[in-house]
Amino acid sequence: MGVKISADELQVLFDALPDVVFFVKDQAGRYTHANLTLVRRLGLKRREDVIGHSVMELFPSALSSSYASQDRRVLAGEVIENQLEVHIFSNRSPGWCLTCKRPLDIRGKVAGVVGISRDLGQPDGRHPTYVRLRRVIAHLQEHYAESVRVQTLADLADLSVAQLERHFRRVFQLTPQQVLTKLRIEAAMRLLRGDESVAAIGLACGFADQSAFARQFKATAGMTPRDYRAVVATQAEKREPGATSL
Secondary structure (H helix, E strand, O other): OOOOOOHHHHHHHHHOOOOEEEEEEEOOOEEEEEOHHHHHHOOOOOHHHOOOOEHHHHOOHHHHHHHHHHHHHHHOOOOEEEEEEEEEEOOEEEEEEEEEEEEEEEOOEEEEEEEEEEEOOOOOOOOOOHHHHHHHHHHHHHHOOOOOOHHHHHHHHOOOHHHHHHHHHHHHOOOHHHHHHHHHHHHHHHHOOOOOOHHHHHHHOOOOOHHHHHHHHHHHHOOOHHHHHHHHHHHHHHHOOOOOOO
């Protein structure tokens, strides 16, 4: 007979991992379990400040609607695996993570959502293909705004496409396409701190049009480019000398 572990036990286990957020939510989207990493990243002190609340109550509106939509997809039966996301906290710079969410099955029925978000770690520089893969990274960093073919990347590393995908996951925890997306979104975040139009920024970062840019940005950052620009502007105002917080 297999050994079963409860959500309570998992919660305590994940409390020991500062680079992993763990959570369980019920069908209404309310947290039933949350590790201390999530509690602290929300700027709260006690687990009780999270349990029983929804993302709509705990996160800014620009973020919560996206998270709630993601949860509804999982409650409908979808499994989310290694979704590349950037989490934006008021007390620190954006942090990249990989999110996994699954329907919580209890006696054959979906009773909620269980998931983790794992901070993106440092590349494995000891891997035998690391030097070759760095050539691919350098190419992506220089050409992220252009159309990039996976076969071209594989040729740069002297690997097959399948080998490139496998080694990228091992060394960077990401696929080449996810690395490209990360570079484009990071560039867009930098440009959104300026005055250039959202449409122009999308094109400058390699997106086919403003719609594609907005869709990918929201899927990755949890908010639209315009909302992100507003959040950044608000944070800048709070950092100005003499500024007061409401």
